[in-house]
Amino acid sequence: MPEPLCSSTVETCLRSGSPDSCLFSPLSVTFARVARDACCIDCGEMSVGMHSGCVVGLNLSELERRVPVQKIEAMKACFAQRFLGTRWECAPEEGWISIYLGSCTVGP
16 A cells, blocks of 8 residues: 655644543544544544654554444544544654553443
8 A cells, every 4th residue: 555645734732631641642632532523433542653753554453343344444434534644743753653542431
């Protein structure tokens, strides 16, 4: 698969109000908000691949187990459209990072 074109715009990250800055990092808080607002996914985990500060890969296998089978392709398309090729001020330059979107068993 060809590498997505990377935006020159650097997206702003939300700030975490949680004392657990590892689990609720600014990147996790930001991606959780986008996943909820744009893709209607409010819990689970995902991994994001970064190259030169750009999102170039998504591992959604953990999320796929929580979504009805008939909605998996729509979820994948939504995440790809919203995240691939984006840059975030709080993201690492290189490598894979785990993103916690929220608990699927414990309510807010």
